[in-house]
Amino acid sequence: MIPYGKQEITEDDITSVINVLRSDLITQGPVVEEFENSLAHYCKSRFAVSFNSATSALHAACSALNIGHGDMVWTSPISFVASANCAIYCGAVIDFVDIDPQTYCMSVSALKFKLEEAKTLGILPKVVIPVHLGGNLCDMEAIAILSKSYGFKVIEDASHATGASFDGVQTGSCTHSDITVFSFHPVKNITSGEGGSALTNSSDINSKLKLFRSHGITRDQNEMVNKKDDPCYYEQISLGYNYRLSDIHAALGLSQLKRLNEYIEKRNRIAKNYDSLLKHLPITLQNIPAGTISAFHLYIIRIDRNKVKNDIGLVRKLMRKSGIGVNVHYIPIHLQPFYANLGFKSGDFPESEKYYMEALSLPMYPTLTIEQIEYIAGKLGQALSQ
Numbered sequence: 001m002i003p004y005g006k007q008e009i010t011e012d013d014i015t016s017v018i019n020v021l022r023s024d025l026i027t028q029g030p031v032v033e034e035f036e037n038s039l040a041h042y043c044k045s046r047f048a049v050s051f052n053s054a055t056s057a058l059h060a061a062c063s064a065l066n067i068g069h070g071d072m073v074w075t076s077p078i079s080f081v082a083s084a085n086c087a088i089y090c091g092a093v094i095d096f097v098d099i100d101p102q103t104y105c106m107s108v109s110a111l112k113f114k115l116e117e118a119k120t121l122g123i124l125p126k127v128v129i130p131v132h133l134g135g136n137l138c139d140m141e142a143i144a145i146l147s148k149s150y151g152f153k154v155i156e157d158a159s160h161a162t163g164a165s166f167d168g169v170q171t172g173s174c175t176h177s178d179i180t181v182f183s184f185h186p187v188k189n190i191t192s193g194e195g196g197s198a199l200t201n202s203s204d205i206n207s208k209l210k211l212f213r214s215h216g217i218t219r220d221q222n223e224m225v226n227k228k229d230d231p232c233y234y235e236q237i238s239l240g241y242n243y244r245l246s247d248i249h250a251a252l253g254l255s256q257l258k259r260l261n262e263y264i265e266k267r268n269r270i271a272k273n274y275d276s277l278l279k280h281l282p283i284t285l286q287n288i289p290a291g292t293i294s295a296f297h298l299y300i301i302r303i304d305r306n307k308v309k310n311d312i313g314l315v316r317k318l319m320r321k322s323g324i325g326v327n328v329h330y331i332p333i334h335l336q337p338f339y340a341n342l343g344f345k346s347g348d349f350p351e352s353e354k355y356y357m358e359a360l361s362l363p364m365y366p367t368l369t370i371e372q373i374e375y376i377a378g379k380l381g382q383a384l385s386q
């Protein structure tokens with residue numbers, strides 16, 4: 001089976017991890033710090049705080065923006081469930097903003113409309129979490145303008161977008177957001193095995209993220225309530241978790257980060273190959289707006305239901321039968337039983353639901369060969385014409 005995504009591990013990666021195993025510190029130590037510094041440097045943000053997953057980083061991000069019981073948080077229905085769950089962990093009320101039918105990211109016009117409505121009702125969101133679907137970027141400039149006029153904070157869920165940029169500005173620079181979150185799960189653009197990171201330019205948010213990651217415990221005199229002249233003294237000043245990344249994981253992430261630019265180039269080249277091989281088929285491709293360099297974590301197509309006899313379920317089945325591990329990103333979050341129990345229902349976000357009836361992610365990873373791409377394109381042609 002050709003999977004839809006997979007990691008590449010080099011001898012350098014292995015050596016880098018082994019070096020940590022031979023050292024004295026294997027949990028959070030100097031390599032975590034080096035990884036964080038390298039990430040911040042790469043993205044041109046002031047701070048990067050690593051976590052044991054992007055899910056933990058999203059949870060910490062919501063907490064750092066003071067999300068609490070009853071606060072409103074909005075995200076996109078077309079995302080991994082973690083984009084919404086993070087707000088619920090903090091006791092927030094979640095709601096969704098429908099997607100743009102061309103970019104598959106949060107629609108700015110739908111956001112504007114919903115904000116106007118919410119303003120009249122007095123239930124404006126405290127935080128909005130746009131999701132850079134597949135590595136394509138949301139219109140962050142427009143979202144930032146709205147955040148100022150309606151007074152909400154912004155967390156970019158950039159789990160798919162490590163290495164993406166807009167007009168030369170790197171995703172993660174937090175130019176138009178308060179916090180940006182990356183994932184280093186093995187299917188994502190670079191991996192640390194499991195892992196994630198939250199980037200910010202605010203030193204206040206940076207301190208809150210660090211406290212949240214480690215039990216709310218500080219060893220920094222300036223943060224302490226009681227100051228003691230004792231090198232063993234520490235204080236718990238808030239409630240936190242154990243969400244730390246280990247040096248073992250960070251060593252893999254640090255080594256992979258060196259190849260991120262190369263990966264983005266390869267993914268963009270693969271996307272171009274797909275584009276030209278698929279252009280005669282009854283499908284639509286994701287619109288990547290001018291100025292955006294997508295990280296192409298995913299290569300998503302939508303079938304044209306007017307021209308294709310098979311429904312999407314059958315197309316997905318036929319592709320899997322041919323040994324092609326196609327997938328769907330994503331089943332709309334609001335249709336998941338857990339969210340349906342909160343009151344969401346079919347019809348709430350029509351563009352997202354329509355997308356789900358047409359979308360398919362084709363295999364996309366840096367080591368995918370041109371022969372494999374041609375094979376996949378051929379099989380897709382057959383699956384659509386049967």
Ligand SMILES: *Cc1c(COP(=O)(O)O)cnc(C)c1O
Nearest residue numbers: 053054055080082159183185196
């Ligand atoms: C993968 C992913 C996450 C969660 O990442 P983990 O590192 O696995 O916790 C969150 N949001 C999106 C959009 C993702 O794709």
